[in-house]
Amino acid sequence: MQLRGTSRINERGHLEIGGCDTVELAEQFGTPLYVMDEQMIRSRMRAYVEAFRKTGLRFRVGYASKAFNTLAMCRLVAEEGLYLDVVSDGELYTALKAGFPPERIYFHGNNKTPEELDMGLEVGIGWFVVDNFTELSMLDARACKKGTIARILLRTTPGVEAHTHNYIQTGQEDSKFGFDLASGQVHKAVRLSLEAEGLEPDGFHCHIGSQIFEADGFRLAVRKLAKLAEDCRAAYGFRTRVLNIGGGFGIRYSGEDRPLPTEAYISAMAEEIRTGFAGVQPPEVWVEPGRSIVGEAGTTLYRIGTIKEVPGIRKYVAVDGGMNDNPRPALYQASYEAYLANRAKEPPSETVSVAGKLCETGDMLIWDLDLPRVESGDLLAVSCTGAYNYSMANNYNRLRRPAVVFVRDGRADLVVQRESLEDLIRNDRIPERMFSPEPME
Structure with a gap:
């Protein structure tokens, strides 16, 4: 036991x-x-913040609320100063009813409805994580109609296959999520978002899977996104301000599970960030743990x-x-x-x-x-x-x-x-x- x-x-x-x-x-x-266990939840949140502080990088820690979302949980996240990832109008509604600051919320999802986009725009959430070209066009049109500008991150599938269950791998090329990196889709998305009147692209997002017990997948993902950022800076003059590496950090369910300490994941990412952005200002690095917090x-x-x-x-x-x-x-x-x-x-x-x-x-x-x-x-x-x-x-x-x-x-x-x-x-x-x-x- x-x-x-x-x-x-x-x-x-x-x-x-x-x-x-x-x-x-x-x-x-x-x-x-x-x-x-409320104290344990708070301790896990603080462990991510402390691990990032040690790196010296600019960072934000968001909580992936799909793991566990209630009014009380949203209040707890707000008290700890974290950001919040939502994937539906229901999760967003819960957060707002709990008094969570909308500017610290970002909205995920591969099939956001027009009503969900409108809801996010109307309450003034911080970011939309745009998943595909349909959403890109729809969000631009709805933001323009409302006379506002939506800040976005472009979700990218970097072609990294995490060593986990097939159902919870999300970073491989054949995925329902995100703009494919290998085929050049994400480059097209960057161009379109820079041309759009209602969008302000801040950077990139990826999520390679869940219940991951090693840091190599995260290292490779950061390496690929850093190269993408360099290419987009050279081709379009686009400076990547945010690099969201997602979540997926494993926990110990049983004796066979061997997750790494929080600091090991974060320090591995930080090392690749410094290498990939050598000579330029590194972007703000985000992560969004869910399972590993609760x-x-x-x-x-x-x-x-x-x-x-x-x-x-x-x-x-x-x-x-x-x-x-x-x-x-x-x-x-x-x-x-x-x-x-x-x-x-x-x-x-x-x-x-x-x-x-x-x-x-x-x-x-x-x-x-x-x-x-x-x-x-x-x-x-x-x-x-x-x-x-x-x-x-x-x-x-x-x-x-x-x-x-x-x-x-x-x-x-x-x-x-x-x-x-x-x-x-x-x-x-x-x-x-x-x-x-x-x-x-």
Whole structure:
């Protein structure tokens, strides 16, 4: 068992996070329950800022809110002075309702709608990360119509294939994201944006993938973008003011994962920046971590229900959630570590597989997990569920999405209320024609 952040085993043998006993949290807020270690989140944010300060470069750290986006999370990001990356009108709306400064927001996405572009322009967000020629033209036209100028970064696919799951590689040439570097698309985008009356290009963006455990991919990406910046300066007189290297920094989900320290990623990028921009003013360097800020800070608490043993094959223990609150094992074959929160000091004595309660054979959270002898009613804590769990949660089988609490210094604050049964049907409608006075034959 590896405890993270403020987690510890207290004198009662219970898992404690942020000074809060998880057994008491489960009793107070119910299960499944997302528990977020607020102090750990803040520490991770500050680690990126400190790592950049040591490089001496001009920098900005943005939080990729798609990893975990709530009103309270947006407030936390604002308090820490970070910028915010949004990818939809819903994420933007959440940030604005939380009082996040719009000038510190930038808008991602490969298919921003006209309404989303208008919303960003009207509230005065800082930047649009333009993904393709359709968006480039549409944003220019809408900015001109509103009598404003949109500051932009051009998203580039640099042809770097990160060593990660195929579904979360985004920097290779064959990608739905960004202007291709190898074919010259990005050069055309630079020319068009410089000619556009409603656009002000500030630089380039790339994102090579997620859950990356080495720095070589980032080094190569910076090298390619530095060469692009040099070529654009020579050809068009365009000075790159911003170089956004994206995110994708890996975390430790299980013992097989070996992420680098934050400083190792940042120092590798900084070294390539200094080399690639030798003799000229380096651009401001941006990164946008998401998973590496909130992933390990999240723990999901489940109540164990039924237990089924298949003699000589496997022992299944079922929890009161599953792929509705954590679809990552089904999507990416993601692996997790877990332990009994109410009996955390007891040594393992059996191997079980953790099943969800949804009507899918593939609803398995963890295969072959070593635990003390499991009993119905035990509390299972699954670690590292802070990223892409709440944000991907759904109502499959009409299950209610869990509550979220922030814990810090012995205090637990409810930041997302558990959905009610009424919430599940809130937007449903029955056509008047179905209210027939007599049963249909």
